[in-house]
Amino acid sequence: MKKKISFQILLFFLVTFSGYSQSLYKEVAEINDSVDYYLEIAIFNKEDKKSFNKAIVYTEKAIDFAINNKLEHKLADCYLVLGGIYYDLEKPETAIEHFIRSINIYTKEDANSNLALAYYNLGKCYLEKDKPELSEIYFKKATSIYQSLEFDDAIELINLQKGILQKNKGNINIAEEIFKKVIANIxxxxxxxxxxxxxxxxxxxxxxxxxxxxxxxxxxxxxxxxxxxxxxxxxxxxxxxxxxxxxxxxxxxxxxxxxxxxxxxxxxxxxxxxxxxxxxDNTFEKIEFDKQLKTIELLDKEKKNQQKTLRFSKLISILSIALISILSLLSLSLYKNNKIRISTNKLLKEKNLELTLEKERAEKASKARAEFLATVSHELRTPLNAINGITYLLLQEKPRANQLNYLKSLEFSGSYLLNFINDILEINRLESDKVMVENINFSLTELLDNIKTSFKEFILSNNINFHQSIDSNINYNVVGDPTKLSQVLINLINNAIKFSKNGDVWLTINEVENDGENVKLFFEIKDNGIGIPKDKQKDIFDSFSQGSVEINRTYGGTGLGLSIVKKILEILGSDIHLESESNHGTKFTFTLDFKKGASIKTENLQQSTDETIFIDKNILLVEDNKINQMITKKMLEKKGMECTVLENGEDAIENLKENQYDLVLMDVHLPGINGTEATAIIRKFDSKTPIIALTAISLNENREMLLSFGMNDVITKPFIPEEFYNTISNHLTVSQ
Known part of the structure; x- marks a missing residue:
């Protein structure tokens, strides 16, 4: 006989989103009683006294206590209660945020009635916000849990919401039948x-x-x-x-x-x-104001600490300069005396020691900067992977026309932010003095054609007449660095198109010197766009410079493109020249020296991936981030692959000892044993299974390091879907 939910538990559901009776908190340990005590007071203030400000205050106290004492299971209960309070205050956005937090914690444990209640509440929030698709998803999740727990009466609550959902979607007859069944069952x-x-x-x-x-x-x-x-x-x-x-x-x-x-x-x-x-009492506004005030005080304290550190650094610098000056004067004045010379030598040794220490400090600072950039890259790219991945998946699911515009905007914003991060990392990489210049034989004509093709959509959207002129004498390949040349041309052409809407852009390349083995080529990128004012031209190549705030707001961009161009050309032994007037266009010119190269037979190397290679392949995904787990697994399953998910390196090692997979996707940053250490251990007993690293760090020098641990390839987050599938396809093909 199926269980019937008690009167108290039904009240647990019917009180709008609060969901907690006082008896829920009695039989717990002493430390948990403090959390439950605050929640009891919060619920009493909300339900009996209707004092929502006090309800929020006491729930926040419960949250702080749960966090400080690492009571994760209680923290989920706190977020569930807080979500209900904000829903009663008609703040569904804030309510949704807290319900999702509670769900993320509950899902780490076995399914229970609280998790079902959180799903049910979330469904009602999205129903109120007129998002029936999301509402239907969460009602289904809640129904599944209640059915597994055999809580029949609770399911009628969800059936009522499903009826309202069908009614809002225009399915009147379906809704009518649902409401009749609900009436009959109660x-x-x-x-x-x-x-x-x-x-x-x-x-x-x-x-x-x-x-x-x-x-x-x-x-x-x-x-x-x-x-x-x-x-x-x-x-x-x-x-x-x-x-x-x-x-x-x-x-x-x-x-x-x-x-x-x-x-x-x-x-x-x-x-x-x-x-x-x-x-x-303006409950919500008052609580939010108190939170903002606390945050401002914390930021102000951090700012003062930073200023104190800066002043101390300046003082050390001044003292160091003063010490060096004194030592120099002493060396000069005591040079004639042998006794004084010994003293001078001693001072010089001390100075050398200080310089050695300063060198070590500088090396540590450089290392800290590199680690900081790696951390920034990881921390920014990880949520970006979620944004871009979910956007890609939603675009693949044939969204409605009104949703498509939002998703396209989200896709553009994600790409814009990724380009911004890449530009920052690139400018720092160029300033590190560790950039290597390649000397590769390549076709200049083919490189230009590829660049023009990549700008095709941008040219059309800005209504640009693009003119390309290459000297007929340039009928040879050259030896140089095609990647850095592409970076320079792409940045300059991108700016020309962006600032010349409905206008013209010219790309001209001429041969200026040719001694049979070496050539000097002249490059010119010109437009008839808005131009650059004379007083801004001297600063235009500085980092984060765009001429004016108005230009940044109108045309966007990071302000790093021209700075990157200048640094690359300096590395290549050249410099860039600018000619421009406001409203009369802009012209950039530079020259580069190349060796003549051997002819290359150009072939179409683009191959379409045979997607049948993915069918029924068994993939092991080792990833600790829940959102990345969901996105990666969904992308794999869309191509017909089966995906097993593990959260840490220890489990991956043990699992691979007992099971065989066609391919392993290994996140580099894992709790406990990280991805590289786990791969090195796996390679001791399994040298065949392809292992591809997943990393949010995009520093080129890390690729060789990752491969040295036994990984076969690297995929950088955020994933570009085509590259993601192509990389997997290559290694599935090899492993057959």
Missing amino acids: SDSNALIETKIEAYYQLGEIYFTKLNYDAAIDAFETAHKINLNNNKNIVLQKKVLKKLSEVLAETSDFKRSNIYLNRYITISDSIGEYYSKYLS
């Missing part, structure tokens, strides 16, 4: 009586829509009668009375319509006084 003495009343109300609205006024009146009057006899919920009574008045007016029964209308007005006035009494 007796008038059941603790879920408000659910039955709401079902009658929704059924009445459907009949009203169908112009079946008699049936509508009957449904609304039944709801009104049950409410008066069993529940007396003033909010339900108010909306039922309003609908009865409207339907009776449609049937010209104005006498009864006015009776119900007067009752509605009387109740509305009482509710207005009720809420003005208990919500007059």
